[in-house]
Amino acid sequence: MSEKIQLHDFIEIDYTGKLADGTVFDTTNEKVAKEHHLHSQNPNHKYKPAVICVGERQLLPGLDMQLVDKELETEYTVTLPPEKAFGKRDIKQVKIIPMNMFRQHNVQPQPGLQVDVDGEMGLVTRVSGGRVMVNFNHPLAGKEVVYSYKVLRKVTDQKEKVTAFLSAILRLPAEAMKIEVKDDAATVTIPGELPAQISTILAQKLVQLTGLKDILFKKEEVKK
Numbered sequence: 001m002s003e004k005i006q007l008h009d010f011i012e013i014d015y016t017g018k019l020a021d022g023t024v025f026d027t028t029n030e031k032v033a034k035e036h037h038l039h040s041q042n043p044n045h046k047y048k049p050a051v052i053c054v055g056e057r058q059l060l061p062g063l064d065m066q067l068v069d070k071e072l073e074t075e076y077t078v079t080l081p082p083e084k085a086f087g088k089r090d091i092k093q094v095k096i097i098p099m100n101m102f103r104q105h106n107v108q109p110q111p112g113l114q115v116d117v118d119g120e121m122g123l124v125t126r127v128s129g130g131r132v133m134v135n136f137n138h139p140l141a142g143k144e145v146v147y148s149y150k151v152l153r154k155v156t157d158q159k160e161k162v163t164a165f166l167s168a169i170l171r172l173p174a175e176a177m178k179i180e181v182k183d184d185a186a187t188v189t190i191p192g193e194l195p196a197q198i199s200t201i202l203a204q205k206l207v208q209l210t211g212l213k214d215i216l217f218k219k220e221e222v223k224k
């Protein structure tokens with residue numbers, strides 16, 4: 001019998017997400033990405049198996065919940081309703097924004113344009129006079145999706161665990177961080193400086209998830 005996945009295991013997973021009509025919108029598989037022309041939509045994205053921590057919501061909620069007690073190297077398929085995927089469509093997330101706000105930023109809104117309003121991404125759906133209608137729902141909100149997935153391995157290397165977790169949380173590529181693990185402690189050097197409260201929370205979380213005794217964050221020194 002194959003080894004099973006437990007809550008808070010770090011795993012490497014390969015997955016592909018499709019709509020009900022078979023349209024592929026998400027994958028970790030480079031071959032699948034090329035076959036369905038996802039490369040052209042996001043040419044800088046690297047398609048490779050993801051390393052995640054089970055139960056930490058690094059995947060869609062419905063997919064994350066499915067992983068516990070699954071076996072390694074076994075193909076699974078799960079259908080996720082909207083509330084366990086990208087959420088239900090919420091009419092409150094469709095907002096009217098004055099045209100003047102766009103003009104202040106030299107933006108000419110038109111239907112289909114994706115915009116960033118106060119850090120929130122939305123899609124312009126209508127432009128009428130001095131008002132612009134923007135939909136802030138996720139593009140796949142309200143849709144049922146189907147994921148096929150396979151857990152390739154459990155991750156046991158502490159450095160790989162820390163790297164994967166911080167890369168996901170901080171939105172930093174692995175190569176932008178320098179991580180050293182020695183004597184049950186990890187030193188993490190990153191560009192920029194984290195607020196003390198954030199670094200404390202991250203350190204506590206990593207200690208809880210990895211079993212390391214201490215996590216120290218350092219700011220990368222800029223070479224003159």
